[in-house]
Amino acid sequence: MRTSPDAPAVLPRTNWSGNVVFAPGRAARPTTLDELRTEVAAADRVRALGTGHSFNALAATEGLLVSVAGLPRVVEVDSAAQVVRVSAGTRFGELVGPLHDAGFALHNLGSLPHISVGGAVATGTHGSGVTNGTLASAVRALELVTADGELRRLSREQDGDRFDGCVVALGALGVVTTVELDVQPAYDVRQHVYERLPRQVLADRLDEVLGAGYSVSVFDDWRGGDVPQVWRRLRVTQDDEGGAGGAGDAPERWLGATRATGPRHPVPGLSGTVCTEQLGARGPWHARLPYFRLEFTPSSGDELQSEWFLRREDAPDALAALAGLQDAIAPVLHVGELRTIAAEPLWLSPSAGRDTVAVHFTWLRDEVAVLPVVRAVERCLAPFGARPHWAKLFATSAGELRERYDRYDDFVALVRELDPSGVFGNSVLERCFPDLASR
Numbered sequence: 253m254r255t256s257p258d259a260p261a262v263l264p265r266t267n268w269s270g271n272v273v274f275a276p277g278r279a280a281r282p283t284t285l286d287e288l289r290t291e292v293a294a295a296d297r298v299r300a301l302g303t304g305h306s307f308n309a310l311a312a313t314e315g316l317l318v319s320v321a322g323l324p325r326v327v328e329v330d331s332a333a334q335v336v337r338v339s340a341g342t343r344f345g346e347l348v349g350p351l352h353d354a355g356f357a358l359h360n361l362g363s364l365p366h367i368s369v370g371g372a373v374a375t376g377t378h379g380s381g382v383t384n385g386t387l388a389s390a391v392r393a394l395e396l397v398t399a400d401g402e403l404r405r406l407s408r409e410q411d412g413d414r415f416d417g418c419v420v421a422l423g424a425l426g427v428v429t430t431v432e433l434d435v436q437p438a439y440d441v442r443q444h445v446y447e448r449l450p451r452q453v454l455a456d457r458l459d460e461v462l463g464a465g466y467s468v469s470v471f472d473d474w475r476g477g478d479v480p481q482v483w484r485r486l487r488v489t490q491d492d493e494g495g496a497g498g499a500g501d502a503p504e505r506w507l508g509a510t511r512a513t514g515p516r517h518p519v520p521g522l523s524g525t526v527c528t529e530q531l532g533a534r535g536p537w538h539a540r541l542p543y544f545r546l547e548f549t550p551s552s553g554d555e556l557q558s559e560w561f562l563r564r565e566d567a568p569d570a571l572a573a574l575a576g577l578q579d580a581i582a583p584v585l586h587v588g589e590l591r592t593i594a595a596e597p598l599w600l601s602p603s604a605g606r607d608t609v610a611v612h613f614t615w616l617r618d619e620v621a622v623l624p625v626v627r628a629v630e631r632c633l634a635p636f637g638a639r640p641h642w643a644k645l646f647a648t649s650a651g652e653l654r655e656r657y658d659r660y661d662d663f664v665a666l667v668r669e670l671d672p673s674g675v676f677g678n679s680v681l682e683r684c685f686p687d688l689a690s691r
């Protein structure tokens with residue numbers, strides 16, 4: 253992206269990391285739906301911007317950059333139907349309070365509450381848990397403004413298989429204004445951090461480690477010694493307070509690792525006090541599932557990220573192959589992480605059709621040093637059909653993406669149908685889906 257000193261001040265000039273500069277021809281933050289519809293209908297090229305937390309130029313455009321954050325805020329819970337309708341510009345951190353107060357919860361959250369619902373859904377953002385789909389898997393319906401300025405509602409119930417193509421849609425179909433999410437009764441979680449898991453245990457018992465809780469994260473330094481941290485988030489229910497999911501599942505020693513005695517941060521050297529509460533303290537789902545608190549800068553703040561998604565059964569071999577790259581990975585790494593995601597039908601979801609292990613890297617903010625390592629990791633994981641995170645750094649070719657997503661061609665056809673003249677296209681989309689460039 254080029255730097256533009258004239259970029260309108262109405263929206264951020266850069267993404268969260270600062271590695272992408274937004275230089276749109278025009279920026280808008282409409283405050284009414286009609287204003288948004290008029291803006292979209294009048295523009296040749298449009299991209300929606302959420303909170304700008306993506307690490308590549310997926311949200312960028314030289315046309316109209318439009319934020320839905322100024323639209324009227326909606327958080328409507330329908331208790332009988334177990335659904336919440338929420339405006340797409342709402343950050344998860346703003347949604348969870350009213351939802352919890354109404355007695356409900358989401359099935360999962362990502363590592364940080366700072367991102368918008370619309371941006372998370374569009375990119376297949378996920379948390380962890382072998383039975384948990386991406387955050388987008390909870391989407392029951394959505395409303396979006398299409399290229400002609402019309403507002404359409406699409407739903408799981410009415411649009412069936414086609415709906416599965418419209419949820420993780422990378423902003424390519426239109427500007428999403430509201431999303432309806434499945435909810436469930438509120439629940440509590442206890443979070444424990446274990447330190448120094450013997451590496452051989454991770455290699456030999458990967459499924460057991462990753463399945464040791466409702467949501468588990470393995471944080472690794474890729475230096476080949478003991479694995480520094482395993483975060484186990486155990487869901488508490490009335491029936492199993494002392495058993496599965498209760499405090500009884502968190503002994504002082506577990507698989508050779510030791511339970512931490514103070515709050516920890518996943519990035520070595522940073523204070524655990526900015527993180528959600530640990531040490532087994534029982535608390536509501538929204539105060540345990542993300543790692544970072546809304547009021548603090550998440551993660552290191554000075555970083556880039558990449559992530560690749562593997563079939564669960566391929567993970568042990570793929571991780572063994574990646575270990576051969578540890579001398580290249582470790583010097584440019586803040587921290588690495590392993591998580592799980594359940595298979596789901598959404599066409600472009602990272603876990604589309606396959607139970608998944610996600611291999612994440614929080615890199616130093618040095619693209620020159622990091623990009624060759626990104627390419628090396630991709631070469632290493634290519635035989636395993638690894639899918640990249642749409643919102644992070646990757647170099648996977650369009651041909652490889654096509655091989656790795658069964659519904660790739662269906663998605664291209666859907667975009668061509670709903671946006672025949674390519675209003676919602678941009679350079680990242682057209683690199684990943686070259687057939688969309690010819691509209």
Ligand SMILES: Cc1cc2nc3c(=O)[nH]c(=O)nc-3n(C[C@H](O)[C@H](O)[C@H](O)COP(=O)(O)OP(=O)(O)OC[C@H]3O[C@@H](n4cnc5c(N)ncnc54)[C@H](O)[C@@H]3O)c2cc1C
Binds near residue numbers: 368371375377423
């Ligand atoms: C510190 C940090 C931690 C992270 N942790 C995780 C994690 O735990 N799990 C994970 O999977 N990812 C994670 N991410 C990545 C993050 O979830 C994605 O980048 C997500 O897309 C961010 O949402 P956003 O609102 O900032 O989207 P943006 O970056 O603003 O936009 C992303 C995409 O969504 C589209 N979009 C946004 N809003 C709309 C809308 N209303 N209508 C249509 N399209 C829209 C944009 O056009 C763009 O294509 C993390 C990122 C950071 C910076």
